[in-house]
Amino acid sequence: AQRGETILELEGLIKRFGEFAAIDGVDMTVERGEFRSVIGPNGAGKTTLFNLISGALPVTSGTVRFDGDDITSMSPEARVRAGIGRSFQISNVFGGLSVRENVRLAAQANQQADYSIVQSLFKTTDRYSDINEATDRTLERVDLADLADVEANALAYGDRRRLEIGVVLAADPALVLLDEPTAGMSVEETRETIDLIEEVLVDQTLLLIEHDIELVMELSDRITVLNRGEVIAEGSPEGIAADQAVQDAYLGG
Numbered sequence: 219a220q221r222g223e224t225i226l227e228l229e230g231l232i233k234r235f236g237e238f239a240a241i242d243g244v245d246m247t248v249e250r251g252e253f254r255s256v257i258g259p260n261g262a263g264k265t266t267l268f269n270l271i272s273g274a275l276p277v278t279s280g281t282v283r284f285d286g287d288d289i290t291s292m293s294p295e296a297r298v299r300a301g302i303g304r305s306f307q308i309s310n311v312f313g314g315l316s317v318r319e320n321v322r323l324a325a326q327a328n329q330q331a332d333y334s335i336v337q338s339l340f341k342t343t344d345r346y347s348d349i350n351e352a353t354d355r356t357l358e359r360v361d362l363a364d365l366a367d368v369e370a371n372a373l374a375y376g377d378r379r380r381l382e383i384g385v386v387l388a389a390d391p392a393l394v395l396l397d398e399p400t401a402g403m404s405v406e407e408t409r410e411t412i413d414l415i416e417e418v419l420v421d422q423t424l425l426l427i428e429h430d431i432e433l434v435m436e437l438s439d440r441i442t443v444l445n446r447g448e449v450i451a452e453g454s455p456e457g458i459a460a461d462q463a464v465q466d467a468y469l470g471g
């Protein structure tokens with residue numbers, strides 16, 4: 219698995235709600251190691267696109283390929299095990315469990331997929347040490363080792379966000395979907411979240427949907443612009459900022 223190879227490939231993707239095509243023939247590829255953002259005016263189809271990638275919604279037609287495999291008909295759970303993590307808008311944290319228990323559950327769910335029944339009968343010790351190692355590694359990575367025994371409900375806002383990212387990372391995802399990470403946040407919380415993304419997710423392949431253009435310009439390697447369910451532009455932040463079709467789409471509402 220090399221940086222630069224295709225990790226996610228969408229081909230001829232269409233999603234209709236009745237007669238209305240929310241996603242209307244999207245082709246898009248994401249390469250391993252890149253930070254890609256998907257932007258577009260309200261109603262452009264960003265959330266729908268994410269739901270098709272994560273498996274929360276079935277496609278009407280077209281193909282979703284991940285790491286070389288056709289995953290178009292896979293359940294959301296199977297996609298998580300295959301390596302697609304999703305964070306932010308959908309909370310994945312159990313408030314009544316400790317920080318460590320939350321991370322451990324996520325690590326365990328992932329490890330279970332990697333072990334056969336025979337292996338789990340005869341190699342329980344190895345399996346538990348693998349899960350414990352993955353848990354400790356993740357707690358260090360999101361800087362929550364000191365708070366490992368604290369109940370998630372008792373965490374400060376920023377630490378709760380760290381835990382949400384930790385739960386995603388514990389499953390060792392090859393691609394992380396970030397769903398409007400700063401929605402509803404104050405300026406200060408937004409800054410904190412951007413720093414967190416830059417600090418903790420620096421080596422990950424990331425796909426972000428976000429309406430805050432400034433944030434997108436600051437973080438992205440490449441940007442895909444959706445309008446009325448179609449890709450109208452794709453390129454570097456500088457290229458996108460100068461693109462007439464993009465300006466028209468935003469000004470035209």
Ligand code: ADP
Nearest residue numbers: 235239240258259260261262263264265266267
């Ligand atoms: P965005 O995230 O870019 O704001 P959405 O993907 O949420 O856009 O929505 C795209 C379009 O699809 C909108 O016009 C929205 O009203 C419509 N839409 C989204 N979900 C549904 C649904 N479950 N049923 C009918 N229409 C929907």
